[in-house]
Amino acid sequence: MSVLDAIGDTPLIRLTRITAGLTAEVHLKAEFLNPGGSVKDRAALAMVQAAEQSGELRSGGVIVEGTSGNTGVGLAMIAAQCGYRALVVVPDKSSEEKIKTLRAYGAQVVITTGGVTREDPRHVSQVAARLAAETPGGWLAGQYDNPANPGAHLATTGPEIWRQTGHRVTHFVAGVGTGGTISGAGAFLRSAGRVTVVGADPENSVYGGGDGSPYYVESIGHYVHPDTAEDVWPQSYHREIVHRIERVSDRESIEMTRRLAREEGILVGASTGTAVVAALRVAGELGPESVVVVLAPDSGRAYLSKYFDDGWLRRAGFPAPAAPGPLVADAPVTAPLLVPATSRVRDLPATGPAEVAVLVLPRSDRPISDPAPGDVIGSVPLEALRGASPDAPLTAYAQPPLPPVGTAEPAAEALARTPADAGRLAVLTDGRITGVVPRAALAALTRLAPAASNATGSRH
Incomplete structure (x- = not known):
């Protein structure tokens, strides 16, 4: 028996505390208990075995993949066991823990720029494809379009859930990333027992109808850069399998992730938080005869420096335990002047309190009102526009984007960084x-701050 034999057959854990008031059963499929720490171990093994059988991957070969981390970890683990090399390309938004885990398995890690168009040569998929072609013995796993990805879940994940619930499962909830998990497991469960398949998606992801702008939950959803020529969805995602999609905000996802650790004793990533929020919504519509199974893709150990770090939450402006001292929100904060990056000087409003224009990438299907830092390409101090031609593009006067600080971040910490x-x-x-x-x-x-503290006491 090798480590590969430990992949799959993960347990179902019934949620008991966060489901208070619900009559339907809600069970968590604990995919973080796979040896590589995530559900992606299943797809990684299936893709490697299929490539070995077809002759695409030969002895001494190099497994290459572009991934946010989890698939790369699964492939690196399998490469170590089977005697292959692993070369993994990850975007720079991936957590530090994932990158260190990849290296611990002996993988060569290439970090590339995230948040670029699919056509950009720096895009994860482009870099991975180029490296696979240039590397002797290189084989590109291609999880987004590899039929072995959903095939793994059709053959294993779906049947396990059906068996573990005694054929009682009525609803299956999972996040949509590459789409392999929900497509494969969902297809089996639909055919086995008319199970309702529900996708959980970040609010801004295009799968559920969002605008494709950046979001903070890793390993889930579908980001689309505004300059992307064609929005290509993964072939691993069979959208006809999914009955409905629940859109979940970053705040809801992160808060649920932390609740699962502190109320259920289950340490998972924020994509699980997204899926559990969706599952509780579904369960709230159901009676005691219903059984909801929600898939937990990975462990929270990969995100200790992000979703479980109070400082990270404050810096990003998410709710966190109160910090002492004056906060950013205690300063005179003005509403941002948000304008499309394609604007000209004449497009700016004639009056207003703003002193700087924030240049935001245009998105045709929503007004510019709540951009993420990844939407912004620059800033223009309005004083720099004195005497400028009304027809001049604002980009001609653009400076770097304003450094971001969180609304509940201590002012001293914001200044220091x-x-x-x-x-x-x-x-x-x-x-x-x-x-x-x-x-x-x-x-x-x-x-x-010292004077205020003496007069009113420190904030806690």
């Missing part, structure tokens, strides 16, 4: 830009 020459900072609430604050205003707050 942002450039001293940044005159203004972008204020984040729930990861979206909701304000602009002068750096000098935060500095003034920290100078006043």
Whole structure:
């Protein structure tokens, strides 16, 4: 028996505390108990075995993949066991823990720029395809379009859930990333017992009808850069299998992730938080005869520096335990002047309190009101436009994007980690830009802090 034999047959865990008031049963499929720590072990093994059988992957070969991390970990684990090399390309938004895990398995890790168009040569898929072609013995796993990905879940995950529930499962809830898990397991469960298949999706992901703008939950959803020529969906995602999709905000996902650890004793990633929020919505519509199974893709150990770190939450503007001292929100924060990056000087409003224009990538299907930092390409101090031609593009005067700070972040911490020459900072609430604050205003707050503390007591 090898480590590969430990993949699959993960248990179902009934949720008992966060389901208070619900009559339907809700069970968690604990995929984080796979040896590589995620559901992606299943697809990784199936893809490697299929490539070995077809002759695409030969002895001494190199497994190459572009991934946010989990599939790469599964492939790196399998490569170590089977004597292959692993070369994994990850976007720079992947957690530090995932990157270190890949290297621990001996994989060569290439970090590339995230948030670019699919056609951009820096895109994860482009870099992986190029490296696979250039590497002797290289084989590109291609999880997004590899039929062995959904095939793994058709053959294993779906039948396990059917068996473990005694054929009683009525609803299956899973996030949609490559689409392999929900497509394969969902197809089996639909055919076996008319099970309702529900996708869980970040609010901004296009799978559920979002605009494709950036979001904070890793390994789930579908981001689309505004300059993408064609939005290509993964062939591993069979959308006809999914009955409905529940859209879940980043805040809901992260809060549920932390609740699962502290109320159920289950440490999982935020994509599980997304799926559990969706599952509880579904369960709230059902009676005691219903059994909901929600899939938990990976462990929270891969995100200790993100969703479970209070400082990270504050920096991104998400709710976190209160911090002492004056906060960013205590300074005079003004509403941001958000304009499309394609704007010209004449497009700016004639009056208003703003001192700087924030240039936002245009998205045709929604007004520009709540951009993420990844939507922003620059900023323009309005004083720089004195004497400018009305027809001049704003990009001609653009400076770098304003450094982001969280609304509940201590002012002293925000000052310490942002450039001293940044005159203004972008204020984040729930990861979206909701304000602009002068750096000098935060500095003034920290100078006043001792006096304020003596008068009113420290904030706790």
